[in-house]
Amino acid sequence: MTDTVLSIRNLTVEIPTRHGILRPVEGVSYDIARGEILGVVGESGAGKSMAGNAVIDLLSPPAHIASGEIWLNGQRIDQLKGEAMRRLRGKEIGMVFQDPLTSLNPLLRIGDQLVETMLTHLKIGEREARARAVTALQEVGIPGAAERVDSYPHEFSGGMRQRVVIALALCAEPSLIIADEPTTALDVSVQAQIIALLKRLCRERGTAVMLITHDMGVIAEATDRVAVMYAGRLAELGPVRDVLTRPQHPYTHGLMASTPLASAGKARLHQIPGAMPRLDAVPDGCAFHPRCPRATDLCRQPPPPKVQDGKAACWYPLTQDAQEEAL
Numbered sequence: 095m096t097d098t099v100l101s102i103r104n105l106t107v108e109i110p111t112r113h114g115i116l117r118p119v120e121g122v123s124y125d126i127a128r129g130e131i132l133g134v135v136g137e138s139g140a141g142k143s144m145a146g147n148a149v150i151d152l153l154s155p156p157a158h159i160a161s162g163e164i165w166l167n168g169q170r171i172d173q174l175k176g177e178a179m180r181r182l183r184g185k186e187i188g189m190v191f192q193d194p195l196t197s198l199n200p201l202l203r204i205g206d207q208l209v210e211t212m213l214t215h216l217k218i219g220e221r222e223a224r225a226r227a228v229t230a231l232q233e234v235g236i237p238g239a240a241e242r243v244d245s246y247p248h249e250f251s252g253g254m255r256q257r258v259v260i261a262l263a264l265c266a267e268p269s270l271i272i273a274d275e276p277t278t279a280l281d282v283s284v285q286a287q288i289i290a291l292l293k294r295l296c297r298e299r300g301t302a303v304m305l306i307t308h309d310m311g312v313i314a315e316a317t318d319r320v321a322v323m324y325a326g327r328l329a330e331l332g333p334v335r336d337v338l339t340r341p342q343h344p345y346t347h348g349l350m351a352s353t354p355l356a357s358a359g360k361a362r363l364h365q366i367p368g369a370m371p372r373l374d375a376v377p378d379g380c381a382f383h384p385r386c387p388r389a390t391d392l393c394r395q396p397p398p399p400k401v402q403d404g405k406a407a408c409w410y411p412l413t414q415d416a417q418e419e420a421l
């Protein structure tokens with residue numbers, strides 16, 4: 095028996111437009127194992143959310159999965175629609191989005207939302223579900239959970255609301271959590287607490303997590319492995335320590351050098367010259383080549399080698415020595 099929870103294979107998402115077909119996700123593959131937190135990182139517009147939304151059939155039409163496969167616990171799910179997908183979303187996949195209010199019903203007490211979710215997906219009765227709702231709120235650190243279970247979402251602060259969303263996402267005991275920028279809307283002081291909470295609870299339960307973020311600090315703090323996306327493609331995939339301290343792809347290297355975390359103590363932050371291409375103008379070859387100081391003619395023509403775990407999609411991956419000098 096494998097402990098792979100989610101397996102994305104060669105996923106391509108297309109958006110047909112009047113000017114041609116856009117591919118916000120192209121040929122992306124990664125796995126997430128039980129109890130593992132995979133960080134998906136990249137600049138705004140890199141396709142991180144699209145890849146996550148494809149898993150839960152939340153792509154906004156006309157965006158759609160054009161090719162590839164998505165497997166959850168050995169079941170192929172990329173063709174599931176309607177009720178079958180809704181059932182899977184509540185039971186097997188929990189979701190935590192940037193804005194907690196999108197996950198909460200403003201008209202229902204939070205206890206009722208937790209109870210409803212548990213009654214739908216777990217084989218337990220109402221009394222048991224009520225008791226578990228209080229425990230769930232205690233576990234996510236809501237003070238006075240026994241009373242707050244009867245509060246409405248608007249009666250909580252942003253950070254507390256996100257705690258409630260985490261309780262809601264976990265209460266049906268899913269095998270996968272998709273957390274898309276879960277702390278971006280929160281005060282800096284609260285961000286670290288929420289990330290620590292998510293990490294602890296998922297570790298305890300063996301839940302796999304796809305953690306989508308543009309924040310390298312969150313990646314460093316919470317993840318086991320990292321998938322780096324650029325212009326819809328995977329640039330690099332590997333254990334967090336390797337990707338952060340010994341990035342092979344020049345894009346990852348630039349991303350690291352441009353974060354305050356990595357450049358602490360340096361006089362000023364590095365900037366990657368230029369901008370990520372628009373989806374209707376993604377260059378041939380390696381999409382990063384116009385911004386890459388190491389690019390040669392080879393990078394302008396054939397697609398770069400496919401990413402493998404621990405091996406970047408680059409003809410000229412940075413060796414350890416080159417990492418010191420490059421960029």
Ligand SMILES: Nc1ncnc2c1ncn2[C@@H]1O[C@H](COP(=O)(O)OP(=O)(O)OP(=O)(O)O)[C@@H](O)[C@H]1O
Nearest residue numbers: 109118137138139140141142143144145156308373
């Ligand atoms: N309906 C649409 N038509 C055209 N382009 C779209 C459409 N929906 C999304 N896109 C584009 O798809 C790309 C991928 O978007 P996505 O939200 O996945 O990026 P992201 O990496 O999650 O960025 P962010 O961190 O800003 O959320 C972006 O360039 C976005 O502009």
